[in-house]
Amino acid sequence: xxxxxxxxxxxxxxxxxxxxxxxxxxxxxxxxxxxxxxxxxxxxxxxxxxxxxxxxxxxxxxxxxxxxxxxxxxxxxxxxxxxxxxxxxxxxxxxxxxxxxxxxxxxxxxxxxxxxxxxxxxxxxxxxxxxxxxxxxxxxxxxxxxxxxxxxxxxxxxxxxxxxxxxxxxxxxxxxxxxxxxxxxxxxxxxxxxxxxxxxxxxxxxxxxxxxxxxxxxxxxxxxxxxxxxxxxxxxxxxxxxxxxxxxxxxxxxxxxxxxxxxxxxxxxxxxxxxxxxxxxxxxxxxxxxxxxxxxxxxxxxxxxxxxxxxxxxxxxxxxxxxxxxxxxxxxxxxxxxxxxxxxxxxxxxxxxxxxxxxxxxxxxxxxxxxxxxxxxxxxxxxxxxxxxxxxxxxxxxxxxxxxxxxxxxxxxxxxxxxxxxxxxxxxxxxxxxxxxxxxxxxxxxxxxxxxxxxxxxxxxxxxxxx
Ligand code: ATP
Ligand code: MG
Numbered sequence: 001x002x003x004x005x006x007x008x009x010x011x012x013x014x015x016x017x018x019x020x021x022x023x024x025x026x027x028x029x030x031x032x033x034x035x036x037x038x039x040x041x042x043x044x045x046x047x048x049x050x051x052x053x054x055x056x057x058x059x060x061x062x063x064x065x066x067x068x069x070x071x072x073x074x075x076x077x078x079x080x081x082x083x084x085x086x087x088x089x090x091x092x093x094x095x096x097x098x099x100x101x102x103x104x105x106x107x108x109x110x111x112x113x114x115x116x117x118x119x120x121x122x123x124x125x126x127x128x129x130x131x132x133x134x135x136x137x138x139x140x141x142x143x144x145x146x147x148x149x150x151x152x153x154x155x156x157x158x159x160x161x162x163x164x165x166x167x168x169x170x171x172x173x174x175x176x177x178x179x180x181x182x183x184x185x186x187x188x189x190x191x192x193x194x195x196x197x198x199x200x201x202x203x204x205x206x207x208x209x210x211x212x213x214x215x216x217x218x219x220x221x222x223x224x225x226x227x228x229x230x231x232x233x234x235x236x237x238x239x240x241x242x243x244x245x246x247x248x249x250x251x252x253x254x255x256x257x258x259x260x261x262x263x264x265x266x267x268x269x270x271x272x273x274x275x276x277x278x279x280x281x282x283x284x285x286x287x288x289x290x291x292x293x294x295x296x297x298x299x300x301x302x303x304x305x306x307x308x309x310x311x312x313x314x315x316x317x318x319x320x321x322x323x324x325x326x327x328x329x330x331x332x333x334x335x336x337x338x339x340x341x342x343x344x345x346x347x348x349x350x351x352x353x354x355x356x357x358x359x360x361x362x363x364x365x366x367x368x369x370x371x372x373x374x375x376x377x378x379x380x381x382x383x384x385x386x387x388x389x390x391x392x393x394x395x396x397x398x399x400x401x402x403x404x405x406x407x408x409x410x411x412x413x414x415x416x417x418x419x420x421x422x423x424x425x426x427x428x429x430x431x432x433x434x435x436x437x438x439x440x441x442x443x444x445x446x447x448x449x450x451x452x453x454x455x456x457x458x459x460x461x462x463x464x465x466x467x
Contacts, residue, residue, distance in 0.1 A: 004143050004150060008045035009038065009136050016089035017057045018138045020072075020096070025139045027071050029063035031096070032120055032135035032144065039131050043153050043185065059087075059096045060135060062118045068096050082114055099123040105170035108203030121146045128167065128174045129181070129193075130159045158187040164196035172203030173211055176237060180219045183228035197235040204237055212241055213323045220277040220284075226266035229284065233262070241323070244315050245284075247291040254302045258380030261290045267378035272370065278329060279367055282336035283374060285316040289337070313338040335361070339368050340375060344393040353393075353400050354443045358407045369394050405446035409435050412442065413451045414458070423458050434461050 013033065021031030035058040044051040061068065065085050069075045074088035083098035101122045103111030117123065121144070124133040130149035137144070147161050158181055160167045160174075168174050175197045182189055189197075219228035229245075232238040239246050248261035257264055269283045289312025290305045297304050316337045320330040339360045348356075360368050369390060376386045406412055412435060419425040419434060438457060442449045448457075 004145075005045070006136065006141055006143060008041050008051075009033070009138070009143075010141070012037075012041045012051060012053070013136075013138055014057065014092070016092050017059065017094060020059060020087060020089055020094055021138050023071060024059075024061050024063055024068075027063070027067075029061055029067070030120075030137060031139070032060045032137050034058050034060045034124075034127075034135045035132060038134050038136050039149075039153070039185075042134065042150065043131070046154055047156075057094055059094055060099055060120065060123055061096055062099050062120075064116060065098055068098070083116060100126060102126050108169065108172045108206040110171075120144050125161060127161055128171075128177060130161055131157075131185075131187070133161050152187075152190075156185070156187045157190050158182065158185070158193060159190040160193045160196070164193045165200055168196055168200030169203050172201075172205065172207045173215075175200060175204050175235060176207065176212060176215045176232070179228045179231035179235065179237065180215045180222075182231045183219050183222035183225055186223070186227070189231070194235070201236050201240065205240060209322060209324045213325055216281075216323065217277060220280045221274065223274060224270045225280060225284075226270045229266060229269070242319055244288055244291075244319060248287065251291045251294060252303065253290075254304070256379060256381060259378075261287050264378050264380070267380065268371075268374045271374035271377050276370075278332055279336070279370060281320075281325075281329065282333040282340075282367070282371055285312065285319070285333055285337050286340045286371060286375060288312040288315045288319070309338055309341045332364075332367075335364055336367055336371055339364070340371050342368065342372055342390075342393065344389055344396075346392065348393075348396065350396075350400060351444050353396050354405060354407060354446075357397060357400060358439070358443050362401070362407055365397055369397070403446070406439065406442045406449045409439055411449075412439055412454065413449050414438075414454045418451075418455065419458055419462075422455050423462055425458070425462055430462075434458055437461060 017033060021033070024031035036055040037053055037057050040053055040055065041051060063071065065080055065083050068085045068087065069077070072087045076086040076088070076093070078084050078086045078095065083100060085096050086093045087096050098116045099118060099120060099122065101115045101117040102125060103113055103115060105111055120135050124135060124144065124146055127133040130147040130152045133147050134149045135144040152159050158178060178189055178193065178197065181187055219225050222228060229238070233246060233249060248265055251261040253259070253261060253264065259267065265284060265287055268286065269280055272280045272283045287308065289308035293305045293308040293311050295304045295306065313334050317330060317334045320333060342356070357365055372390050373387065376383045376390065416431045416435065419431055420427065425431055425434070438454055441457070448454070
């Protein structure tokens with residue numbers, strides 16, 4: 001094997017990982033650092049890019065799990081059935097996994113049996129891609145790279161270890177990992193590996209929604225998440241997981257757009273700040289309602305998408321529910337989908353801006369404005385006018401927020417308890433209706449937000465009874 005500079009690994013390896021491997025060695029075993037962190041260090045060194053290690057350090061060893069448990073003072077049996085023990089080195093935990101061999105997979109998800117081996121090459125052979133199948137022994141300063149992952153790192157090439165069709169058939173998560181790595185590592189999928197993806201989707205259908213969600217979340221943190229989404233479309237995963245997104249592909253738009261809905265969406269997605277994955281999720285879904293609302297204008301003959309934001313919100317909600325996104329993520333993304341259309345112009349009064357903020361909520365206005373900007377930039381046409389209007393909206397919103405006017409129920413000078421104590425209202429839905437009506441009045445006239453005035457108005461509303 002060609003000489004390989006291990007210095008980047010020597011520098012990046014935390015001392016507790018080195019010490020762990022040394023202790024295994026002292027006891028007559030061996031420890032190799034494996035997986036994503038080895039890959040990321042070597043990759044960053046090759047492209048001379050900054051190293052941003054997010055993952056954990058994983059160690060593979062020929063010691064059996066019970067031997068690992070005996071060797072270290074504090075261990076947690078995190079995955080004994082796979083041979084994994086977490087070893088606590090001070091406050092840091094390291095996953096130590098006994099070398100495993102190839103197994104048969106009859107369910108496309110997990111091996112039928114786990115067999116332990118004493119050979120690092122056999123362990124690397126069961127890993128998914130060559131760049132993930134490199135091991136480093138820090139005690140001997142030796143790199144083990146039986147599948148030439150280093151050359152693939154150099155070429156930024158994602159290649160399955162062994163026969164790609166078989167590897168994808170064994171475990172359906174791998175095709176999705178390929179799409180994700182294509183985005184996060186900016187590697188190209190090697191042609192034979194790519195060709196094997198679509199025909200192997202039977203196993204992908206067995207992957208749990210939670211694991212798909214986790215891969216989506218990782219993909220959304222890439223510099224250009226569109227790479228992952230396009231790969232999911234091209235290789236058939238999206239048709240299985242999110243057919244409502246596939247419907248955007250080839251859905252042409254009106255003359256203000258250069259791209260169809262899908263390509264526009266990908267541009268919007270990449271335009272949103274990399275450190276805002278939640279906003280990117282909303283960007284991915286913002287036009288999900290367009291295919292079902294597309295119509296042709298009777299006189300201009302141009303396409304229209306009336307109310308696509310309202311049609312899209314429940315579609316987004318359903319998709320995120322199926323993919324087991326958290327309630328918080330789902331509500332956030334769905335609200336942004338619903339509110340992403342804003343037709344601001346200089347004629348908007350302060351009250352109009354206050355009504356808009358109340359509808360969107362103070363918490364979300366910043367995100368809606370950010371999404372609008374990316375949405376406009378993703379049109380692929382000159383958009384300076386539209387961007388200038390968004391700037392004006394943002395400034396107008398800033399002025400309104402500075403005035404501190406009441407924009408939500410909790411900003412009102414009275415609450416439900418006041419209604420019961422001072423106006424004799426009884427608990428029930430009427431309380432909420434009255435508070436909402438008061439808020440609407442206060443949004444029109446901020447100076448009305450005074451306790452006595454609101455109480456008097458509340459008594460009037462109560463005497464009128466439920467509306
Ligand atoms: P990252 O941690 O950056 O998401 P990773 O490659 O480290 O990426 P992990 O899930 O941490 O991913 O897995 C660690 C290693 O285990 C991988 O590098 C790979 O060698 C192996 N591996 C993980 N998942 C699979 C899989 N589905 N099939 C085969 N090998 C896998
Ligand atoms: Mg990892």
